[in-house]
Amino acid sequence: MSRTHDAAPRQTSSPGLESFLADYRPGWTLSGRFFTDPAIYQLDLDRIWKQGWLFAGHICEIPKAGDYFVLNMDKESVIVIRDDEGRVRALHNVCRHRGSLLCDQPEGHAPRLVCPYHQWTYRPNGDLIACRGMQEDLDKSQFHLLPVAVEEVSGLIYLSFAESPLPFAPARDQWEPLARPQGFERARVAKVADYVVRANWKLVWENNRECYHCNLNHPQYIKANFDHYNADDTTPQLRDRMTTASVELESKWAAAGIAPRSETGMTPFPDADRNIWYSANRTPLVEGYVSETMDGRAVAPLMGDYPDPDVGTLRMRSLPNFWNHSSCDHGVSTRLLPLGPEQTAIRVWWLVADHAVEGRDYDLSKLLPFWQLTSEQDWEICERQQRGVQSSAYRPGPYSTTKEYNVDAFVRWYLKKLKA
């Protein structure tokens, strides 16, 4: 179909992309246009955001048939709803009559989706079941709500705007055994925080893909984690310390059946050559920490199937829009959605066990600070970088081969997708 209102084919033609890439140098940062140009932004939407799998939210947010939430991305609006059979559906939030939004609240409960304009009425699976006032011969089967592909893995909901989405099974196969014991499908959302970050989404990812910046920017994070130690920083003593922590935990986890795979330090991700857009691992926290909290102590009851607090952190990430760090007692999900060349909408969720009661079992003032501080420190970094790369004096610079190999891996993955 050629009727999307902002397809702008001329702007996104290959010649344009080639000119943007003329001065690209492997191992160096992208040129400034990639973070500011509307044509590149449109390419990003078309070839990455509308082709890949996007994290949308959590199963536990829509427990009953008719429960829904709305996801807005750029000009798109999608209703994620549990249907009458209990399946999760994703439907474009656009009435087939005259195009009104069906749901203008961010979340709610709707046994039937009734358009507020003329009351065309749809089932949660998208079927049109009533359109009072229309001609008798109107064939309702031609007017179901347009669907968006949807998948679930361990309580996480993903959607894809692609007509032929990438296979989701490899991600599910890898994540299921790692994420199952966390019990996300039996979680409660303790808090959601929404941010509008004035930076291109790629700068947010580049920031996420290295801990070179952690030492001075994330005083809380580095107390809990090993991953700011890279190859060139690790003394033999430190390496011993990390190995010891890993070996001990791995055997313990293996005995408990909860952890097939552990890595210390920064996990290599993504992998452009093998088209790997998802990754998960479980890794030790530093000695004395059982949770990513200000003092390392647990701040909520154990989640899921965990037998004791000593489970390190589960980490998951998927391109282009998700990461999660989970400790024994809580999990934190982060979702990115592009708002324009220079803006990204970011939502952060804090999840606890569904039986946990605020005030009795957990306290937001202890649950939130670790990731609230760490996240907001990063958003500030990204906004400062966005302002710099706009300058005519910005020149691509070299990545550290020991500390920024994953940023380079991200750029390579990105460019491969963009050229696809």
Add this chain to the structure above:
Amino acid sequence: MSRTHDAAPRQTSSPGLESFLADYRPGWTLSGRFFTDPAIYQLDLDRIWKQGWLFAGHICEIPKAGDYFVLNMDKESVIVIRDDEGRVRALHNVCRHRGSLLCDQPEGHAPRLVCPYHQWTYRPNGDLIACRGMQEDLDKSQFHLLPVAVEEVSGLIYLSFAESPLPFAPARDQWEPLARPQGFERARVAKVADYVVRANWKLVWENNRECYHCNLNHPQYIKANFDHYNADDTTPQLRDRMTTASVELESKWAAAGIAPRSETGMTPFPDADRNIWYSANRTPLVEGYVSETMDGRAVAPLMGDYPDPDVGTLRMRSLPNFWNHSSCDHGVSTRLLPLGPEQTAIRVWWLVADHAVEGRDYDLSKLLPFWQLTSEQDWEICERQQRGVQSSAYRPGPYSTTKEYNVDAFVRWYLKKLKA
């Protein structure tokens, strides 16, 4: 002239329009670009807003020579002023010296228009009469303010940016006898409300051209009016009820000499085939209502020449920017002006007889709610629709042949103008 600063001829060329119309299907809604694309917006300005007759305001707002108000449309600013001979003039609000705005207040009194920059001074008819400091040989006759065509009908002021405006006489001939008894030229403005509605102006019209949406969206309006009853809704009993109301009133009005023409239900309008951009009729209110108010009772003294309250409602509308509903005791005018592809400035006036005194003869808390509620209900609908038609998932949908024939008529009129 080719010097308008945003003529952008490439964007508004016919090839562009053809591509926008490639998937147009008669009887169905327009594609999303018509409500979002800057090139279409420019076409709308050039071929509709700058060619047609625009309602500007009421004669009673500028009773004395030198009284003026300013109308801003897109980048244009126009002074509507009563000149020394008592004629209403419309003049571009732009000094001929260095282009400063002459009047930066929305309304006022100016026996002479004096530019605040260097005091070039104009008569209210636009003649330059003083420009102290300029060379002696400057020919003042070459520097009158640029005029805008202006017409009046029954106390309503219209203007046209066109060099050769459409004939106005047919509209005046139709409206005069219907509107004269309302006495707009002897009215008082009781209240003005200004809105910025985040929707394309065409969505506002599409909303205006059907009452399919009234039942659930306009609980106040439908209590007073018959026009949500369309062909398919009317039972024989209801049809009898409407006919009875009409016949009774028509003979009564004919006796009083005030109503040449009555229609119940939605008036067919506009008429693309006959190029009809104006329409007026008088129609009964439901039994027990003498005014479009919350309880149907009059809330102000009789206006104009009305002998008693039983005059139904006078309704007028003209494309692209005006409608008015008037009862025996008050009239409500609505004016649209485009602010961009996705924004429309809307002003609503409430008028009463000029001898009415607030607090004694009328009370705003009783005068305003009926149309304030109904208007704001519609703006909310339009904004929701605007958000939906931006989606790549928006697909043109079918109009109801029994309830949305006037929306389809609007679209046909619009496309005919656009292609002209």
Add this chain to the structure above:
Amino acid sequence: MSRTHDAAPRQTSSPGLESFLADYRPGWTLSGRFFTDPAIYQLDLDRIWKQGWLFAGHICEIPKAGDYFVLNMDKESVIVIRDDEGRVRALHNVCRHRGSLLCDQPEGHAPRLVCPYHQWTYRPNGDLIACRGMQEDLDKSQFHLLPVAVEEVSGLIYLSFAESPLPFAPARDQWEPLARPQGFERARVAKVADYVVRANWKLVWENNRECYHCNLNHPQYIKANFDHYNADDTTPQLRDRMTTASVELESKWAAAGIAPRSETGMTPFPDADRNIWYSANRTPLVEGYVSETMDGRAVAPLMGDYPDPDVGTLRMRSLPNFWNHSSCDHGVSTRLLPLGPEQTAIRVWWLVADHAVEGRDYDLSKLLPFWQLTSEQDWEICERQQRGVQSSAYRPGPYSTTKEYNVDAFVRWYLKKLKA
């Protein structure tokens, strides 16, 4: 280099400029596009703002090594800093690693410029001296901060983005003897006011280049100054009065060695034929005034080398972004920076002798009003004009040959630069 992110070569091609100039008529104002069109704005940036010398700030704002302030222009950000050897440097505020802004505060003290992202560290002269975490073989000499040309004259700092800047010496040679006695390098900034004026920068200059508008718009200014009297206004008596004032002062100043050059009325400036973008003169105030203040009395201690208050006013101006009026006791600098086709950032500084102490030697309530009122009166004028020239009804108008010759001179200078 072709990698600036918004080079947009098609928009700024000569054919475009020619079409903009098609209806230009010498001695008349520019057409509306020059004040609204993004393509013209880009040309203005490329050919004027990035080619000329821009006033940045005052030497006295950065007295010690490591003191800095940041200047933002359009997408550019520049650090103006005093280096370890005491020289003033201007450096692009963009880290050579990943492009982050180095300084995000408007001013401060930084013995070393440390990037907040990964702590790459630079000397105030721009040399990269540390980049912990990078590969060993990285050649630091290839990653100095990109420099911006910088010059000083009598305590004023200028910078140029040009690769081969215009010669600065002629400006320095003319200004030095005139400005030296004012002692700007030994001044204190008593106050800074920042404005965002919704007008194209050229309208601000056109306003500056005539006093035709002064009589009604600047009641304070005209009490202190002669320059609203132009050729056609001066009666023989007035001319005698001005000549007397000049002759007396010139001989007095010559004796004191402080004033090589005096002009009354508006100084002819700029001079397109001779490419003169800078100008300074000293001129008498009206009888009874020794300072540009509300009542003409000095409001602070004598500045610089002045032997007594009777020094008239020193006036300097340079295109495209600076003017200064200085009296015996204080100086007022104004700096323009473009923010877009329809917005200009303006900063106004009030300077006094560095030994003056607020509350004891001067009082802001007496120091500020004269130029605060005069400046804000002008910004309001410019914003009104900007709104007018956007109209399709704006037509170029004629300049007064007796009162607006300098505005015409500005336009001729501007067009010569634009075509260069």
